[in-house]
Amino acid sequence: xxxxxxxxxxxxASSPESSENGVEGGRRRATINxxxxxxxxxxxxxxxxxxxxxxxxxxxxxxxxxxxxxxxYAPDPQARGLAFRRSFLIGMIYDxxxxxxxxxxxxxxxxxxxxxxxxxxxxxxxxASPTFLQDVRSFVERQKLFGVVxxxxxxxxxxxxxxxxxxxxxxxxxxxxELDKPEHMIVGHDRMGAAAAAQHIVGLxxxxxxxxxxxxxxxxxxxRRGGFExxxxxxGLKLTENDIVQGAYTFESGVACGDVLLxxxxxxxxxxxxxxxxAAGVLQSARKAGLSVxxxxxxxxxxxxxxxxxxxxxxTTVHTPTREIGKMAxxxxxxxxxxxxxxxxxxxxxxxxxxxxxxxxx
Amino acid sequence: xxxxxxxxxxxxASSPESSENGVEGGRRRATINxxxxxxxxxxxxxxxxxxxxxxxxxxxxxxxxxxxxxxxYAPDPQARGLAFRRSFLIGMIYDxxxxxxxxxxxxxxxxxxxxxxxxxxxxxxxxASPTFLQDVRSFVERQKLFGVVxxxxxxxxxxxxxxxxxxxxxxxxxxxxELDKPEHMIVGHDRMGAAAAAQHIVGLxxxxxxxxxxxxxxxxxxxRRGGFExxxxxxGLKLTENDIVQGAYTFESGVACGDVLLxxxxxxxxxxxxxxxxAAGVLQSARKAGLSVxxxxxxxxxxxxxxxxxxxxxxTTVHTPTREIGKMAxxxxxxxxxxxxxxxxxxxxxxxxxxxxxxxxx
DNA sequence: CTGAAAGCGCTTACAG
DNA sequence: CTGAAAGCGCTTACAG
Numbered sequence: 174x175x176x177x178x179x180x181x182x183x184x185x186a187s188s189p190e191s192s193e194n195g196v197e198g199g200r201r202r203a204t205i206n207x208x209x210x211x212x213x214x215x216x217x218x219x220x221x222x223x224x225x226x227x228x229x230x231x232x233x234x235x236x237x238x239x240x241x242x243x244x245x246y247a248p249d250p251q252a253r254g255l256a257f258r259r260s261f262l263i264g265m266i267y268d269x270x271x272x273x274x275x276x277x278x279x280x281x282x283x284x285x286x287x288x289x290x291x292x293x294x295x296x297x298x299x300x301a302s303p304t305f306l307q308d309v310r311s312f313v314e315r316q317k318l319f320g321v322v323x324x325x326x327x328x329x330x331x332x333x334x335x336x337x338x339x340x341x342x343x344x345x346x347x348x349x350x351e352l353d354k355p356e357h358m359i360v361g362h363d364r365m366g367a368a369a370a371a372q373h374i375v376g377l378x379x380x381x382x383x384x385x386x387x388x389x390x391x392x393x394x395x396x397r398r399g400g401f402e403x404x405x406x407x408x409g410l411k412l413t414e415n416d417i418v419q420g421a422y423t424f425e426s427g428v429a430c431g432d433v434l435l436x437x438x439x440x441x442x443x444x445x446x447x448x449x450x451x452a453a454g455v456l457q458s459a460r461k462a463g464l465s466v467x468x469x470x471x472x473x474x475x476x477x478x479x480x481x482x483x484x485x486x487x488x489t490t491v492h493t494p495t496r497e498i499g500k501m502a503x504x505x506x507x508x509x510x511x512x513x514x515x516x517x518x519x520x521x522x523x524x525x526x527x528x529x530x531x532x533x534x535x
Numbered sequence: 536x537x538x539x540x541x542x543x544x545x546x547x548a549s550s551p552e553s554s555e556n557g558v559e560g561g562r563r564r565a566t567i568n569x570x571x572x573x574x575x576x577x578x579x580x581x582x583x584x585x586x587x588x589x590x591x592x593x594x595x596x597x598x599x600x601x602x603x604x605x606x607x608y609a610p611d612p613q614a615r616g617l618a619f620r621r622s623f624l625i626g627m628i629y630d631x632x633x634x635x636x637x638x639x640x641x642x643x644x645x646x647x648x649x650x651x652x653x654x655x656x657x658x659x660x661x662x663a664s665p666t667f668l669q670d671v672r673s674f675v676e677r678q679k680l681f682g683v684v685x686x687x688x689x690x691x692x693x694x695x696x697x698x699x700x701x702x703x704x705x706x707x708x709x710x711x712x713e714l715d716k717p718e719h720m721i722v723g724h725d726r727m728g729a730a731a732a733a734q735h736i737v738g739l740x741x742x743x744x745x746x747x748x749x750x751x752x753x754x755x756x757x758x759r760r761g762g763f764e765x766x767x768x769x770x771g772l773k774l775t776e777n778d779i780v781q782g783a784y785t786f787e788s789g790v791a792c793g794d795v796l797l798x799x800x801x802x803x804x805x806x807x808x809x810x811x812x813x814a815a816g817v818l819q820s821a822r823k824a825g826l827s828v829x830x831x832x833x834x835x836x837x838x839x840x841x842x843x844x845x846x847x848x849x850x851t852t853v854h855t856p857t858r859e860i861g862k863m864a865x866x867x868x869x870x871x872x873x874x875x876x877x878x879x880x881x882x883x884x885x886x887x888x889x890x891x892x893x894x895x896x897x
Numbered sequence: 898c899t900g901a902a903a904g905c906g907c908t909t910a911c912a913g
Numbered sequence: 914c915t916g917a918a919a920g921c922g923c924t925t926a927c928a929g
Contacts, residue, residue: 202676204906215916220908228914247677251617252906255921260613262656272841276634279657292678294624294654295641314564315609316654424845453845460847479634480845483786483815485822566922577900582924590898614922617905 203244212240223248250290254317263506264321266296266309266333270422271450273478274495278324278347281499289507291319298327306332313342320344320506322499328352329392345502349396359502359520363393363475364400366491366522370445370473371404373489373524377471378533379443384412385430385455387422387447394422397447397475416441420451427454435462435470442470442533449474449481452488456529467531477525486528493522565606574602585610612652616679625868626683628658628671628695632784633812635840636857640686640709643861651869653681660689668694675704682706682868684861690714691754707864711758721864721882725755725837726762728853728884732807732835733766735851735886739833740895741805746774747792747817749784749809756784759809759837778803782813789816797824797832804832804895811836811843814850818891829893839887848890855884 205223209216214237221229222237229237240246254260265282269275282293296312298305313321320343327333328346334353337344346353349363374382384401387394402412418433420426427446431454434441446452452474459466466472466486474481477492497519503509567585571578576599583591584599591599602608616622627644631637644655658674660667675683682705689695690708696715699706708715711725736744746763749756764774780795782788789808793816796803808814814836821828828834828848836843839854859881865871 206906216907217909217916218914221915224908230914233914247673249617249679249906250677251613251622251679252921253908255611255613255617255906255923256908258908258921262654272634272638276637280659283657283659292624292656292658295645295657296654297642297645311609315612317611317613457847479786480842483842483846485819485847568922578923579900579925580898583899586924592898595898611922614905615924617907617922618924620905620924 203246205246205248208237208240208244208246211244212237247290250292258317259319260317261291262294262316262318263291263503264294264296264312264316264318265324266298266312266321266327267324268298268300268327269324271476271478273480274324274476277495278322278499281496281501282322282503284496285500285503285509286507289509291507294318300327300330306336309333310336310340313337314340318342322502322506323347325349325393326391343506345506347498347502349393352392356505359498359505361393361493361498362521363396363493364403366475366493366524367397367400367445368404368407369522369524370475370489370491371401372407373526373530374443374445374471374473375405375408375410377443377530379471380410380533381439381441381443382410382412382416383434383441383444384417385420385427385434385444385446385451386417387420387451389419391422394447401445420447422448422450424450424454424457427451428458429454431455431458432461435459435464440470443473443530444470445473445475447475449476449478449488449490452490452529453480453484456484456486456488466529469534471530471533473530481525481527489527489530490525491522492525494520565608567608567610570599570602570606570608573606574599609652612654620679621681622679623653624656624678624680625653625865626656626658626674626678626680627686628660628674628683628689629686630660630662630689631686633838633840635842636686636838639857640684640861643858643863644684644865646858647862647865647871648869651871653869656680662689662692668698671695672698672702675699676702680704684864684868685709687711687755688753705868707868709860709864711755714754718867721860721867723755723855723860724883725758725855726765728837728855728886729759729762729807730766730769731884731886732837732851732853733763734769735888735892736805736807736833736835737767737770737772739805739892741833742772742895743801743803743805744772744774744778745796745803745806746779747782747789747796747806747808747813748779749782749813751781753784756809763807782809782816784810784812786812786816786819789813790820791816793817793820794823797821797826802832805835805892806832807835807837809837811838811840811850811852814852814891815842815846818846818848818850828891831896833892833895835892843887843889851889851892852887853884854887856882 205216205219209219219237222234250261322345324347328348344357345359346357347359349361351358351360384398386398405411418430420430427450434444435458444455446455452472455472456466459470464470474488474490477490481488481490567578567581571581581599584596612623684707686709690710706719707721708719709721711723713720713722746760748760767773780792782792789812796806797820806817808817814834817834818828821832826832836850836852839852843850843852
């Protein structure tokens, strides 16, 4: 059994390399003791400077900071974490299947953590696993995580939030609705984006409009549908039961739903899809049916991931600022004070008009 | 200046939450001292069990393991790392711009690390930055990384390998050619995949064949080109200077190169592209020129990322087992002994024939 | 095969 | 405003 729960390369077991590791290029890294000695103070005072304590005379602080800078000293996060009983690691726990989303979210979190000394540990998971909660718990507890960021759909799992509260781990939930206290939330405002899509479609003169929804289990499915209906309502339009088809946020489900909708008589002249993947699927379906987009039918997506520009015609879609949202989440988690007030418009979705939408056919 | 190099939420500065953190749900986690006491041995002996030392009597070991299991004890990686002078974190340092690649690589690394107690810290970087090497160095040294995995193109940077050797950090380079000692390499065999693509194209009867290359700075560009030429050579065909156009592995460069190639007289009847992105671009270009794929021109890609199936027609391409390669890299780094011998065919690229390639037009 | 002492590099009370 | 002592949870020599 090599599935032991501890790293297996131990010193006593067998480590051929360990002997040569002592002889590294360059001199030993400075420690807090070195800095204290060099600055002629106790290590506690150096510690105060590191931790930005106000109880240090300016003169002393400057002297210490000079020594720190001269030696390029950086405190050991491991030792600091051991004493703090809390590491300087941020966990991202997620099950979102879209690579573009995942990568943009990671980049955003890293943006928000830059220069802070924190590092990002990634932790994909499976919410359906019987050991899911136990996995999350042991991940958080073993690493003594400073905090975790939860994108959808993990963010929508109340069991996870409850667990995190119980074990006293800071967390930020990213979701399309306010699911928790404000200090734990970054909200995406999917409704606004979907409403903008509705207005765009209505503005083009469409009346026979269909909606392909994401899966029931995602809050964003409901928000995007709700926002779309809000937008239509402004022009006095509304979706009937029949106008809504249930997809699964996948390309294949988009093809299937497209097949259903495009076979109808009368055919819808515009289809709003819960995400780009499904919109790309509808494009595929239209091609099979010999229909032109947007001449015969307009198609609008949501997310503005790369696929939106790679398909033909390029998709009109709702851009979501995933990376910016990630940045905000990280900043909130680690408690960064911002110079400028937050510009809320930067995290709002916005409509991007491309070539997959056009006037209603005559 | 909040750009201090240490986490800013310090106890002395201002931490409103810190007081309530002491009162967490449930009892304190067990430590090595608890286990030692409960098992009636010294902590050193518990340590020996944790580290799989052979110098423990079987009876003693079993008793200790029983206590460990009963209490669900897991050693604190932070304390262990402090004593070891080495953390149990694996870094992935990368600059590959493709989200699908990045996510699959991460998943593969995680596959290889599962159950080992290691965690994955992600570290995107910019090789062109003047502080690049310094950034890598301080990341590795500060976190006392157990080791790092370098996908292309970071893996191709000799300065990074040199640095890592100097500071004594284990590393695995993932590349399309053997750039280093075998213990530091996982090789992708891009040549084989490109040769298979050539054979497929030749088999379809094509003679006027063009190649869109990736950027000079990526080794894979050269390997894919070389492999393609090898494959053609088997049938006595060869590429002239004129048949090769230089792209940049991006969708846009694919469009541009497609525009150039498809405007020629006589037009090539088949185009092999260095990756899927560029192949998707060529599809776009063909559409603009009013050409049908594969009736007028066959297009073949490389990678088999999602885009290959989302475009129309779906791309014939070379599938690369990114995730499997990541798994091997992680296993090699942490020194996992494998039950079965490695199945090399699992890391070889393989041709996937879809609808973007067909017989040469008559 | 097993253990007591010292140490990894920090921070926490507690003094002054 | 500053410091000496003890401790965070492990592992390393060194003994036996």
